[in-house]
Amino acid sequence: MDSKPDENFIKKTFPGPRVPSLAPLPLLRGQKALVTGASSGIGQAVAIALAQAGADVAINYGRDEQGADETENAARAAGVKAMIHQADVSKEPEVQGMFRDVIRAFGTIDIVVANAGLQRDAALVDMTLAQWQRVIDVNLTGQLLCAREAVREFCRRGVRREVSVAAGKIICMSSVHDMIPWSGHVNYTASKGGIAMMMRSIAQEVALQRIRVNAISPGAIRTPINTPAWGTREAYDDLLRLIPYQRIGEAGEIGHVAVWLASDYSDYINGATIYVDGGMTLFPGFSHGG
Ligand code: NAD
Numbered sequence: 001m002d003s004k005p006d007e008n009f010i011k012k013t014f015p016g017p018r019v020p021s022l023a024p025l026p027l028l029r030g031q032k033a034l035v036t037g038a039s040s041g042i043g044q045a046v047a048i049a050l051a052q053a054g055a056d057v058a059i060n061y062g063r064d065e066q067g068a069d070e071t072e073n074a075a076r077a078a079g080v081k082a083m084i085h086q087a088d089v090s091k092e093p094e095v096q097g098m099f100r101d102v103i104r105a106f107g108t109i110d111i112v113v114a115n116a117g118l119q120r121d122a123a124l125v126d127m128t129l130a131q132w133q134r135v136i137d138v139n140l141t142g143q144l145l146c147a148r149e150a151v152r153e154f155c156r157r158g159v160r161r162e163v164s165v166a167a168g169k170i171i172c173m174s175s176v177h178d179m180i181p182w183s184g185h186v187n188y189t190a191s192k193g194g195i196a197m198m199m200r201s202i203a204q205e206v207a208l209q210r211i212r213v214n215a216i217s218p219g220a221i222r223t224p225i226n227t228p229a230w231g232t233r234e235a236y237d238d239l240l241r242l243i244p245y246q247r248i249g250e251a252g253e254i255g256h257v258a259v260w261l262a263s264d265y266s267d268y269i270n271g272a273t274i275y276v277d278g279g280m281t282l283f284p285g286f287s288h289g290g
Contacts, residue, residue, distance in 0.1 A: 005231030013236065014222065019252035024078075027263035029054035030163040032106040034098075036060040036089050036146060037116030039067030041223030042173060042251045044074075046113050049255025050262065051075035051082065055111060058102040059084045062116065081106070089116045089142030090134075099149040108157050110164060111262045112150040114143040115173040119188050119225060132187045139191035140198070143172050147202055147213065154211050165210070169262045172199045172215040173254075176277050179217075192217075196273060203271035212270045214261055219277025221249040244287065245278030 033050045037043040039061035048071060051057045057075045059082060061068040068084045075082035083105050087094040102109055117139045120131040147170050154168030177185065178192040195215060203213035220239055222230055230236050230248050240246055257276050260266055275281050 005227050009233050019250045024052035026054040031055040031110040033111035034058040034102050034109050035113040038071050039064040042254045043115040044071045045251030045255040046258045047071050048074045049259050051078040051080045053259045056081040056106055060087055090137035092145055095145040109153055111169050112146055113171045114146040116142055121185050123184055124186055135187035135191050140194045151206050155209050159210055165264055165267055166212050167210045170213040171258055171261055174215040174217040176217050176219045176280050200271045215273040216257055217273050217275045218254055219280035221251055223251055243278045243280055244282055244284050
């Protein structure tokens with residue numbers, strides 16, 4: 001399959017994001033949020049959605065400074081404070097420095113969305129240790145480091161009744177590949193499967209401190225990470241065979257879920273994974289017999 005994006009197909013099929021047009025609700029007013037990998041795709045949309053819900057947002061990025069600037073401008077347009085912090089989430093001192101910086105600027109942090117992630121795909125027999133290690137370091141260890149710093153801050157500060165009944169909320173960006181095996185991506189699936197148990201174990205450990213830890217597992221969302229899966233008609237038709245709802249998802253739709261999961265509307269949800277996938281995890285191969 002030719003995976004080079006077909007610009008004509010893309011323009012015709014996706015004239016613009018097709019997120020259901022719902023007015024933002026001010027569910028997070030007064031809260032402070034940090035979103036990692038917020039310079040593009042899902043992280044960018046989540047940071048903007050949190051800002052539109054009233055949270056001040058810290059925008060972490062790895063390399064794409066211009067993307068981070070775009071996120072910051074969109075967040076400020078929503079009338080909240082926004083700041084940018086460059087850090088590689090797989091590096092402990094950089095993550096600790098980022099939390100220090102954001103807490104100094106905002107006073108505290110109430111919401112952490114550990115979203116940064118990447119793929120280094122290869123068949124198992126060709127996969128180098130470096131490819132395995134990089135994906136585990138960023139996708140899994142990066143989330144652990146962010147969760148640990150978040151829990152330290154939430155415990156230090158306790159509940160801020162004026163903004164939320166919880167002391168803090170952590171949202172781990174996982175994937176449907178925390179439960180759907182994916183050949184050629186063993187490093188990626190291992191990292192996302194690891195997030196599932198890491199998230200639930202942390203949720204169990206810190207529930208008494210009134211900290212909620214949950215995950216969002218997106219299916220196919222139209223972002224730069226997976227252009228080969230939707231960038232040509234053949235690829236898109238192939239993809240739709242996996243999605244009962246018969247369309248790719250948009251990053252803003254993950255933003256809607258993140259806002260709700262960070263708000264007190266979901267206060268009794270702890271240690272859960274929310275699949276946002278148009279039914280991809282419904283085993284669509286079985287929809288006609290089996
Ligand atoms: P993306 O490539 O657009 O965004 C990834 C972001 O992570 C970028 O901002 C990138 O700069 C950042 N990043 C990568 N390595 C980093 C590092 N070491 N330190 C800090 N930031 C780093 O991809 P996306 O689709 O928006 O993916 C975001 C998350 O959603 C990832 O965890 C991905 O696994 C997950 N996800 C995406 C899809 C999808 O269909 N797009 C599906 C399931 C899960």
